[in-house]
Amino acid sequence: MNTIELSNKTAVVALGGNAITVPGQEDTIANQFANTRASLDGIVELARDGFKLVITHGNGPQVGNALLRVELARGKAPILPLGVLVADTEGGMGYMIEQSLQNRLKKDGIDRPVITIITQMIVDEHDPAVANPTKFIGQFYTEQDARLFEETRGWTMKADANRGWRRVVPSPVPLRAVEAPLIKQLVENGAIVLAGGGGGIPVYIDSKGNLEGMDAVIDKDLGSAVLAAEIGASVLSILTSVDNVALNFGKPNQKVLESCTFTEMKRYYAEGHFPPGSMGPKVAAALKFLENGGDVVAITSFKNARKALNGEAGTRIVRDR
Secondary structure, eight states: OOOOOOSOSEEEEEEOGGGTOOTTSOOOHHHHHHHHHHTOHHHHHHHHTTOEEEEEEOOHHHHHHHHHHHHHTBTTBOOOOHHHHHHHHHHHHHHHHHHHHHHHHHHTTOOOOEEEOOOEEEOOTTOHHHHSOOEEEEEEEOHHHHHHHHHHTOOEEEEOTTSOEEEEEOOOOOOEETTHHHHHHHHHTTOEEEOOGGGOEEEEEOTTSOEEEOSOOOOHHHHHHHHHHHTTOSEEEEEESSSOEEETTTSTTOEEEOEEEHHHHHHHHHTTOSOTTTTHHHHHHHHHHHHTTOOEEEEEEGGGHHHHHTTSSSEEEEOOO
């Protein structure tokens, strides 16, 4: 066992989108619950080991479905803005994970309360990303429809990998979570808190000092890193569909990473090993968390959450000593 010294036993566990929705599988509620239950093994191990836990999760497929429902209901029901849809999915998915975890903890004889906190994430309304939307959301359209929607709905549309045209929205950098002090208090008192779903609901502070929503999305892993730093977590565990991070992924000289330091991973990131559409955001979030005082980041599959912290599985990134 290759353990490391932690400054505390508080961890933020970021569940990838495939914890609930599996590509190629019909996205029914029954399947979503089944997938959720199957993704909890590593989290339960951490709870049994005495970790204070915050669980975050992605919501890309769920927001896409919610947007589709809005479009199908156009002219028949009021249009819901993207920020409200993020809040809706944060609540609905939080319910699924919360209930599934409550039942599992009860079955395993672990007495820990579980609660979902709808989380607002403050961003800068002048973030350069606001003027340059890049995050694809929703369904595919023809170029003709895309041009029409730009004129009639004010959308920004871009071609997506020759598969059609899709709406793009800003993805600003998260600065802090409005509810972080409450989340920290609950965690310190033993609750397992589900928070920051989908990266959190993007909001900014207007000229009067009030919170105001924004039609944007926040990267889930980067939001998790910010929240982890705010509550003083020592561990950020990013759970996804693969066991390890790799250099030269998919090439003959591919190299699996098992353990490295912040400085080493920062160099690999700068060398372009991690594309923006796959492992890039996860590595960027890991570096952000360690830069802000975290002890260790584990990137691995759902089943290996606890093993990765011991150096027995996954990729573990530690801060420089």
